[in-house]
Amino acid sequence: MTSASKIKSIGGEQELVAPLHYGVTNSGRSSLRWALASLDLSGKTVLLPDFLCEIITDVLQEQQIKTITYAVDKDFSFSLSKEMIEASDAIYLIRYFGMNTTALCQAINDAQKPLIIDDVFGIEPPVIETQQPWCYFNSLRKISPIADYSQLISNQPLVSIQPALLPEFSQVKYQAESLKTDSLLHGRGEEKAYLTLFNQGESLLNKTKAICLPSAKSSVLANEFYRQASQECERRLQNLATAKVILPVELYADAPIEFPSFLPIFLPQRDKVRCGLMANQIFLAVHWPEVEGVPNSLSDSILSLPLDSCYSSEDIAFVCHKILELMDDA
Numbered sequence: 001m002t003s004a005s006k007i008k009s010i011g012g013e014q015e016l017v018a019p020l021h022y023g024v025t026n027s028g029r030s031s032l033r034w035a036l037a038s039l040d041l042s043g044k045t046v047l048l049p050d051f052l053c054e055i056i057t058d059v060l061q062e063q064q065i066k067t068i069t070y071a072v073d074k075d076f077s078f079s080l081s082k083e084m085i086e087a088s089d090a091i092y093l094i095r096y097f098g099m100n101t102t103a104l105c106q107a108i109n110d111a112q113k114p115l116i117i118d119d120v121f122g123i124e125p126p127v128i129e130t131q132q133p134w135c136y137f138n139s140l141r142k143i144s145p146i147a148d149y150s151q152l153i154s155n156q157p158l159v160s161i162q163p164a165l166l167p168e169f170s171q172v173k174y175q176a177e178s179l180k181t182d183s184l185l186h187g188r189g190e191e192k193a194y195l196t197l198f199n200q201g202e203s204l205l206n207k208t209k210a211i212c213l214p215s216a217k218s219s220v221l222a223n224e225f226y227r228q229a230s231q232e233c234e235r236r237l238q239n240l241a242t243a244k245v246i247l248p249v250e251l252y253a254d255a256p257i258e259f260p261s262f263l264p265i266f267l268p269q270r271d272k273v274r275c276g277l278m279a280n281q282i283f284l285a286v287h288w289p290e291v292e293g294v295p296n297s298l299s300d301s302i303l304s305l306p307l308d309s310c311y312s313s314e315d316i317a318f319v320c321h322k323i324l325e326l327m328d329d330a
């Protein structure tokens with residue numbers, strides 16, 4: 001028997017099933033500001049990992065948020081005591097280097113307080129099944145040539161904001177990227193010119209406390225980036241596999257990962273190895289130096305190996321062998 005109510009409606013406006021709430025901004029910090037406002041955390045207390053980027057503490061201070069720090073180990077594991085959780089209004093979780101560590105998944109599943117999930121090097125949220133309020137954000141500007149783009153996703157409605165615009169930031173960044181291409185690929189111009197512009201861009205971003213929208217160019221490029229994410233991911237996974245074959249297992253952190261951007265390597269003589277790499281035109285970043293007043297057990301030895309598809313497996317192998325060579329000399 002066919003009842004009218006069972007006939008599928010075809011045509012008309014499209015229906016939508018999207019239970020989550022979405023925002024886009026120019027940076028991780030803009031999304032974090034929006035998340036803090038949406039979770040109503042101003043002046044409250046947040047549980048914060050001791051291994052983190054300084055921008056986070058700066059943004060929390062802007063909102064007079066008090067913090068209780070929890071220790072993060074070398075494998076990015078951590079535990080949160082009952083007392084700590086009770087004393088806090090929310091828990092800040094970093095998805096370190098995009099990894100789905102057991103500790104992260106457990107902290108999400110067992111959440112007894114609202115969560116901020118910071119996936120600065122990732123592209124999409126992990127599985128989040130908690131009923132607690134949560135806000136997730138990423139920052140594509142950290143893992144791609146896109147100058148200014150971050151997604152904010154939440155299971156709660158985001159508060160309405162008056163977003164600002166910071167067009168100079170993306171203009172300067174794109175100009176710097178183009179000068180860098182000219183210099184590296186065509187031998188035109190000076191390294192100093194693009195480095196100055198990159199720094200100028202970062203200081204423009206550092207100066208603003210607003211929640212800013214991404215530029216139109218970055219919004220279009222972000223669509224392109226997501227359209228090609230599976231190919232990009234495949235090449236990054238190949239680069240990761242190459243690094244893992246060459247580096248001894250005790251040198252790097254390992255956990256399931258969907259979209260790798262960097263492999264965190266731990267080197268007792270990190271600074272010496274880093275200098276040796278620089279002498280070979282290899283510039284690896286330290287994510288993240290210790291934040292003043294927040295000691296941790298990772299900042300002194302960590303070094304990030306980039307896995308972006310602009311590097312071939314041969315490039316990755318070269319860097320890994322160089323690291324091992326420099327470790328022997330150190």
Ligand SMILES: Cc1ncc(COP(=O)(O)O)c(C=O)c1O
Nearest residue numbers: 027028029030053055118120139
């Ligand atoms: C862990 C972490 N969270 C948030 C941010 C802020 O991201 P953005 O620099 O895009 O504002 C950073 C920046 O490096 C970061 O490393």
